[in-house]
Amino acid sequence: MALIGQDIAQAKQLLEQGQLVAIPTETVYGLAGNALNPDAVLSIFTAKDRPSFDPLIVHTDSIEKAERWVKYFPTPLKSLAKEVWPGPLTILLPKKELIPDIVTSGLETVGIRIPHHPLTLSLLQSLDFPLAAPSANPFGYISPTQAEHVNQQLGDLIPYILDGGACQVGIESTIVAWENNRLHVLRLGGLSVEVIETLSKQKVVLNLNQSSNPQAPGMLKSHYAPRKPMHIGNIDELIKKYKDKRIGVLSFQRDVPNTTIQRILSPTGDTHEASKNLFRFLRELDQSEAEVLITEFVPEYDLGRAINDRLQRATYSE
Ligand code: AMP
Ligand code: MG
Numbered sequence: 468m469a470l471i472g473q474d475i476a477q478a479k480q481l482l483e484q485g486q487l488v489a490i491p492t493e494t495v496y497g498l499a500g501n502a503l504n505p506d507a508v509l510s511i512f513t514a515k516d517r518p519s520f521d522p523l524i525v526h527t528d529s530i531e532k533a534e535r536w537v538k539y540f541p542t543p544l545k546s547l548a549k550e551v552w553p554g555p556l557t558i559l560l561p562k563k564e565l566i567p568d569i570v571t572s573g574l575e576t577v578g579i580r581i582p583h584h585p586l587t588l589s590l591l592q593s594l595d596f597p598l599a600a601p602s603a604n605p606f607g608y609i610s611p612t613q614a615e616h617v618n619q620q621l622g623d624l625i626p627y628i629l630d631g632g633a634c635q636v637g638i639e640s641t642i643v644a645w646e647n648n649r650l651h652v653l654r655l656g657g658l659s660v661e662v663i664e665t666l667s668k669q670k671v672v673l674n675l676n677q678s679s680n681p682q683a684p685g686m687l688k689s690h691y692a693p694r695k696p697m698h699i700g701n702i703d704e705l706i707k708k709y710k711d712k713r714i715g716v717l718s719f720q721r722d723v724p725n726t727t728i729q730r731i732l733s734p735t736g737d738t739h740e741a742s743k744n745l746f747r748f749l750r751e752l753d754q755s756e757a758e759v760l761i762t763e764f765v766p767e768y769d770l771g772r773a774i775n776d777r778l779q780r781a782t783y784s785e
Contacts, residue, residue, distance in 0.1 A: 468622040471614050471630050475590050478629050482594065487511060487624075489603040489617040490526075490590065491631025492582035494555050494639050494657050495610040495746065496617050497526065497600030498625070502536075505567040508599050512569075514624045517606040522572040523599040524557050524640070525579050528591035533579050536566050536597060541645040543667060550666045553583035555636050555657030559644040570599050580640055586631045602639065603628075609691055609749045609781075612637050616750060637743035638773050643671070655773035657742065675776070691746070692781045693753035697760035699782040705761040715757030717748055719765045728755045738770040745774055749781065 469489070470477075478488045482499065485507045490499045498515060500507035502525045512519060527533050530548055534540055537560040540548075544558050562577035571577050579597075582588070591598065602610040603617045611617045614630040622628075641656035641663065651672045652660060663671055695715075698705050702723055706714060713727040720736045723729055730748035732741035752760050762778055765771045 469618055469625050469628045471618060471628045473586060473630055474627075475586065475593065475629070478590050478627055479593050481627055482507075482590075482598070485510075486626055487514060489611075489614070489621065489625060489628040490582075490584075490587045490598070490600060491614070491629060491634065492526075492584050492587055492600075493553075493634055493636045494582070495612055495634055495637070496603040496614065496628075497582075497598070498603035498617075498621065499526070499598040499600040502526075502570055502597045502599035503565060503567065504596070505569050508567060508569045511599060511601065514621060515601060515604070515606050517601065519569070520572050521601075521606075522574055522578065523570050523601050525566065525570060525577055525597045526582055526587070526591060526600050527579065527597040528553075528581055528588050530581075532597065533560075533581070536563055536577065537561060537579070538563055543650065543669075544643070544645050547643070547650075547663070547667050548581075551658060552581035553588060554581070555583070555640040556580065556663075557640040557642045557654075557656075559642065559653070576644070578642060583635075584631050586629055590629065607692060609693060609746050609753065610639065612743075612746045616747075633743075633747075635743060636739075637745055637747075638770070638777060641773070646672075655776045657770065657773065659769045660772065661769060691749075691777045693749055693760060695753055695757065695760050697762060697782045699762050699764065699778055702761055702763050709759045709761065712758045713756055715752040715755050715760045717752060717760065717762040719763060727757045728752060732765065732774075736766075738765065738768065738774065741765055742770040742774055745777060 557578045557580040559576040612634040636657035641658040642654040716729045
């Protein structure tokens with residue numbers, strides 16, 4: 468198992484040696500390596516069993532540093548970055564040669580983000596290279612939101628996990644790009660479309676889930692998925708349908724009696740609380756006695772859209 472602790476100097480030393488360290492962020496835990504070292508980046512793909520066509524997000528701690536790795540930073544995106552960073556927003560920008568092709572799966576753009584977590588920001592400040600860091604889970608499985616989740620699945624493959632407690636946002640970053648003078652959202656995530664539209668004072672173009680779109684490989688239909696079969700729809704009807712099985716329920720607000728196990732995303736109906744709980748609850752249900760998992764869509768506003776996107780990919784639709 469990996470060592471778990473809060474020793475930034477140790478994390479820094481390992482990263483400088485080209486090794487991997489799991490890092491806390493406000494979205495989910497990342498599996499980090501030196502983004503400028505192709506061998507370190509290759510070991511991220513290997514540890515996760517991640518296909519090489521799925522590009523990694525690069526993390527840094529200031530806009531000035533970000534500008535070292537990109538050819539230019541369109542003004543509207545930079546203004547948005549200034550408002551939101553550190554925060555759950557990844558911005559696609561044209562990369563300089565310095566960023567190895569393996570990071571971006573050969574694409575001309577690189578996804579950059581300043582994560583909002585004190586430990587990881589201190590670590591990034593102490594480094595003179597950025598960190599490539601996808602979520603610290605085996606490819607396709609539920610993303611980790613606590614150090615222990617990382618240890619359960621990747622503990623034997625990495626030396627150190629920087630423990631920053633539970634992730635406060637709980638789902639991955641929103642990904643945006645600037646194309647044809649418009650702001651495009653390529654992945655829904657921890658910063659809502661409503662907030663982006665308010666801050667940028669413009670309507671965004673939603674350009675989601677197009678795995679055939681070479682801009683966004685990795686937006687796969689099945690992702691973030693538990694190992695147990697999970698079905699989404701009307702909870703009462705699904706309970707009738709699977710009445711002969713041990714059922715685990717993930718509801719938005721409502722208490723559902725007489726199930727083997729139940730988790731309520733947010734009893735008060737708060738999509739931020741729901742997003743913070745989502746992956747932990749999915750993990751708990753997946754590790755429970757239940758044979759079949761049942762869930763429902765949450766309201767399509769604020770972080771609800773990103774939650775529904777994750778639920779859709781984790782389930783079989785009825
Ligand atoms: P994550 O697994 O949360 O680190 O997110 C990585 C995802 O970001 C990938 O699966 C892609 O969908 C997206 N991404 C990262 N870099 C790029 C890029 N240069 N162009 C398009 N999408 C990207
Ligand atoms: Mg991931």
